[in-house]
Amino acid sequence: MNRHIFLNNDRSSHPKFNRQRNVGGSKKNVEEIEDNEPKIIQEFQKERLREFNISFYTKQKIRNKARSIEFEQYIDLIKINFYNTFNSDLKQKFLSKYGLAPIEYKAFNKTVIFEIYDFGLFANFKEHIKKVVDSPHGTSYNNKDYNLLALIYKFEFIDSNARIFTYNKKGVLLNFIENIDSKYDIQKHALFTFLTNNEFNFSYSERHESILEIQVIKKEEIQFIADNFDIVRAITSSRTQKLNPGYNGPIRDYEFEIDVLDNITTVGIIDTGVEKIRPLKSVILNENIDHTETGAFWDEVGHGTMVAGLTVLGDDFYNIIKDRYIAKAKIFVIKVLQQGNDPLDIPRLLNDIKFAKDEYGIRIFNMSLVIPNAKKYNESFSSFAFELDKIAYEQDVLIFISVGNFNSDSLKSLVDDESHPDHEYPDFFYKLDSTTIVHTCEDTNICVPSESLNNISIGALAGNFEKDYNSDITPNEIYPAYYTRKFHYDYSQTINTQALKQKNKHLNKPDFVFFGGDLFDEKSGLEILRSPLATSDKFYGRSSGTSLAAPLVTSYAAEILNEYPNLKTQTVKALLINSAKYPSKNALPHFKYKSESLLKSLIGFGIPRKEALLINENNSITFIVEDSIKINEIIKIPIFLPEYLKRSGNKLQFDISLCYSFMPIKDNQLDYLPLHISFNLIKNIEDITIFETANQSDYSIKNSISWSEDHFGIDNRQFSNSQFMSYRIQPTDFNILNDMTSIVVRCLAKNEHLDSLNHSHNFSLIIKITEILSNENTGNLYLEMLEVNEFIEIQNNNDLDLEAEN
DSSP, X not given: OEEOEEEOOOOEEESOOOOOTTTTTOGGGSOOOOOOSOSBOOHHHHHHHHXXXXXXXXXXXXXXXXXXXXXXXXXXXXXXXXXXXXXXXXXXXXHHHHOEEEEEEETTTTEEEEEEOOHHHHHHHHHHHHHHHHOOTTOBOTTOTTGGGGGEEEEEEOOSTTTBOOOOSEEEEEEEOOOOSHHHHHHHHHHHHHHHHTTOOEEEOGGGTTEEEEEEOOHHHHHHHHHHOTXXXXXXXXXXXXXXXXXXXXXXXXXXXXXXXXXXXXXXXXXXXXXXXXXXXXXXXXXXXXXXXXXXXOOSSSHHHHHHHHHHHTTHHHHOOOSEEEOSOEEEEEEOOSSTTOBOOHHHHHHHHHHHHHHHOOOEEEEOOOEEEXXXXXXXXXXXXXXXXXXXXXXXOEEEXXXXXXXXXXXXXXXXXXXXXXXXXXXXXXXXXXXXXXXXGXXXXXXXXXXOSSSEEEEEESOOSOSSOOOSSSSOTTSBOTTOOBOOOOTTSEETTEEOOOOOSSOOSOSEEEEOOOSSSGGGSEEEEOOTTSSSSOBEEEEOSHHHHHHHHHHHHHHHHHHSTTOOHHHHHHHHHHHOBOOOGGGSTTTTTSOHHHHHHHHTTOBOOGGGTSEEOTTEEEEEEEXXXXXXXXXXXXXXXXXXXXXXXXXXXXXXXXXXXOOOOTTBXXXXXXXXXXXXXXXXXXXXXXXGTOOHXXXXXXXXXOOSSOOSSGGGOOOOSEEEEEEEEOGGGHHHHTTEXXXXXXXXXXXXXXXXXXXXXXXXXXXXXXXXOSSSSOOOHHHHHHHHSOEEEOOOHHHHHHHHHO
């Protein structure tokens, strides 16, 4: 068996490299400078600023009047929409001139929420607004003391209405402003006193201090908290999406058994509990966590049992009919819901994930649950996603999250009862100029917390593994299902009237898609396990949704760790990315004339392929690199090539994926991921110091091979911690390689976070090299590559146990 191996060739590094963009004189070297603000005070802008000013002080006055708790100091917030990106230079200017301290960055950092930190200096803001409003016609901003106001598109006071996003009675989440100032601590202590004295049942953890969850609360009590506690930035809901499996199936026995190997991976199933039905009994750990106090092994809605079955059996259950299956994973039950749309105790769940890792060594989790509201276009990262990203970074865990489903009843109504061209597939997902009055494409965006970058999000295809074409409402089974959800970033939209200049082709959610069945014909659903005690559809049923696709990919991750148990979780993620494939949009009639970005926003990297996950054919080899890198460092990893390749006449393909986890920056959309790591495939350069001054032409194999991700305009750019590039070496390229090439990895960071990131950063690199066979007389690439490269075999615990027994 041709297993994956650690590449162990001697690598070299240098603490400095040429940071010029596309080094080598490309036209792209011209710096993209934002220069959007008006130079002359326009009459329409005067009127707008006058209206914003009146509204600001009206809202401020109403909020002050509504307060019923007195504090020595209050925290007033103002939201300002800018034409340009709000950078560190502007941060200093707005603080020193207007006493405004930023606490949250949104809309690609062109919208900022400030605390009015110094009311004395804020008087300058009021005075300057008045000067602009009263200025004579044709007045210029240049060289005026109020010239910063030229950057402002609009501004508003953050009142109670701007903090309340739900009046749900159950599962209300308070999102706090984070600050070490004493007035914040005073208000927080007062809030805890209020909640305790009024006997609220709430959940809070010092390790996740930005959020607090209240189990049950009245509408007027929500209003009271919003009116009085300035530290509460937002009040949202933790109620999960209602789970409607829609089971349909025959009544029979399970007709199979499951065998369990000793050292297989344990997966934490965060769901509605898991029933110990006969096939799953042997794989479910007795240890468990139960939020509901109703019993972790009682699954009233059947959702958690379905998810556990899919994780344990994987796609083998659909591809091969057997009497006995080998389990892909053991199951640790974390029951967080009793009913399908109960509130989710997020602070407690976060602690549970850490507990499961610390106590039981669980590193893989499946959470086929989301908060149901679709994310707005270009909306920033949620507090829930932020906390999950922190845990993934700190604990080396990987959480597989479904992106959520469009409500099936609403979808049926839109297609059957509210017929309209814009409801048809795939315009249903994206049509900004839509004329329908009952649907907006924004409602098909992903749900919280599937925007989490360190973890993995899964969407659904309409197929169900069966040979017949069984999709129903979706045009084809290989298409993204009608109910699945898309990435919420849309670079075509303007931000505060200005176009977005910097984009990132790698940044996308979902990461993957997998078969999840289709609506509404029962034959189009995916077959799932059911309880024999169910009132209907005993033993088996059919269902559909991203909730089914997610555990099937989780099962693949478990198989990777079964075979290579000591890999880091980001390496598992990188292997999944490296294996993923999907047809070109030109091969899909419904997408052929749509933008590439629409299809990618639905499928991410595509469908992980099991045949590429675990082993290699003779004409391919998969190298794994787990290493670390420092800011401003560049690392070169040589790869030696068999001499026969120059004579073979065959092409060589390098499929390279890079993943790294990071500590996120809260409430800062552009700086959420402050760390940039990228890679390139180059000629082997002996002296790595050349990178200090080198242009790309000095080390490039050819013009079509470039860096995986651009770092130019580093402070105004969003990065991606999941990258994939495919490079192809032609027979004529071997003449300049001299039987060797190199992978180079570089690292940078946002300038404002250089001090906090002044340490080594782990990354995982997967390098799959495939000989594209066009001539028969070739060597065995796998064995030949082992002959000329240094490597370390990746041990398997099951193999070690077998050797010990022998």
